[in-house]
Amino acid sequence: MNKDSIYKNIRAQGGRIxxxxxxxxxxxxxxxxxMPQADILACLKKQKMNPNRSTIFxxxxxxxxxxxxxxxxxxxxxxxxxxxxxHHHLVCLNCNSIIKIEVGGHLAKQEKQIAKRNKFDIxxxxxxxxxxxxxxxx
Amino acid sequence: MNKDSIYKNIRAQGGRIxxxxxxxxxxxxxxxxxMPQADILACLKKQKMNPNRSTIFxxxxxxxxxxxxxxxxxxxxxxxxxxxxxHHHLVCLNCNSIIKIEVGGHLAKQEKQIAKRNKFDIxxxxxxxxxxxxxxxx
DNA sequence: ATATTTGCAAACGTTTTGCATAGTG
DNA sequence: CACTATGCAAAACGTTTGCAAATAT
Numbered sequence: 001m002n003k004d005s006i007y008k009n010i011r012a013q014g015g016r017i018x019x020x021x022x023x024x025x026x027x028x029x030x031x032x033x034x035m036p037q038a039d040i041l042a043c044l045k046k047q048k049m050n051p052n053r054s055t056i057f058x059x060x061x062x063x064x065x066x067x068x069x070x071x072x073x074x075x076x077x078x079x080x081x082x083x084x085x086x087h088h089h090l091v092c093l094n095c096n097s098i099i100k101i102e103v104g105g106h107l108a109k110q111e112k113q114i115a116k117r118n119k120f121d122i123x124x125x126x127x128x129x130x131x132x133x134x135x136x137x138x
Numbered sequence: 139m140n141k142d143s144i145y146k147n148i149r150a151q152g153g154r155i156x157x158x159x160x161x162x163x164x165x166x167x168x169x170x171x172x173m174p175q176a177d178i179l180a181c182l183k184k185q186k187m188n189p190n191r192s193t194i195f196x197x198x199x200x201x202x203x204x205x206x207x208x209x210x211x212x213x214x215x216x217x218x219x220x221x222x223x224x225h226h227h228l229v230c231l232n233c234n235s236i237i238k239i240e241v242g243g244h245l246a247k248q249e250k251q252i253a254k255r256n257k258f259d260i261x262x263x264x265x266x267x268x269x270x271x272x273x274x275x276x
Numbered sequence: 277a278t279a280t281t282t283g284c285a286a287a288c289g290t291t292t293t294g295c296a297t298a299g300t301g
Numbered sequence: 302c303a304c305t306a307t308g309c310a311a312a313a314c315g316t317t318t319g320c321a322a323a324t325a326t
Contacts, residue, residue, distance in 0.1 A: 012242055015153075021160065022161075026187070044268060072261070073211065073213050073214045074211075075211050076214055090256060090260075093261065099258070103248060104244075104248060106248070110242060112239070114228070114267060116176070118239065120228045120267070120269055120271055120272070121270040121275050122267045122268070122269040123231065124267075124268050125265065125268065126264075126265070128263060129258040129260045130260070130261055130262050131253070131258055131260040131261040132259040132261070134258070
């Protein structure tokens with residue numbers, strides 16, 4: 001997903017491309033993985049920007065409501081990433097880094113069966129593997 | 139898992155069977171599914187008990203450290219259940235009810251592959267399906 | 277008697293809201 | 302101009318800790 005198509009998408013929905021919003025989109029496009037709000041703020045500061053937490057919160061809410069971002073709570077902290085292909089994550093229990101992975105297609109089939117069997121209307125799912133990343137295996 | 143074997147387990151590790159602790163174990167045995175601390179407190183109140191939040195917090199911490207409970211954060215809230223067979227959950231986006239489900243064994247195989255491919259030491263995983271339960275499909 | 281468990285009060289981190297101001301189209 | 306986006310302050314919420322009192326073995 002590139003930022004220009006996202007900007008277009010935002011404008012189409014009546015949103016404006018402001019400095020903060022544009023930068024958040026770019027940061028998440030570049031990161032290409034789940035990030036907590038605190039990390040996003042840290043990146044903004046590197047770009048010499050220092051928006052209020054509530055602003056970032058509302059930006060992330062806005063972008064999530066407009067289906068540009070996906071929100072996923074990891075161990076109690078809300079994390080966000082660009083909405084695109086569905087995938088899963090490896091979460092390091094030591095350094096909290098999050099790595100994006102692809103998991104084979106069995107899950108989609110199983111999801112249908114589970115929905116039917118339990119008469120449950122499944123909207124989405126989250127699958128995270130917790131453990132220790134390459135750097136933290138000591 | 140029955141409460142008596144759990145009590146034995148607790149005593150074996152030097153823990154005492156107090157009113158609050160005993161009741162929490164019984165509540166979770168009976169519920170047989172993930173419950174947030176707030177719901178556990180509500181159940182305790184029905185039993186005419188009204189322990190402090192910090193007490194429940196420390197009980198859940200104690201029971202989790204002693205491998206009697208499993209802790210799982212669902213949408214930002216810590217939830218607990220009796221440690222037994224590994225399974226997954228359906229989470230209702232409307233009423234927040236949590237339903238326990240069994241998912242076929244493909245995941246175990248995939249987990250090994252993922253660990254190897256990413257040189258990631260996987261300790262556990264969590265798989266939750268979000269959607270609408272039977273009562274909330276309106 | 278001693279170590280464990282509990283209550284109370286308060287800190288903490290993150291998420292969320294209200295209102296006034298600034299900025300965008 | 303009208304509406305959107307932002308900053309500030311503070312509330313809300315769940316989690317966590319310190320210390321003193323109560324309780325289980």
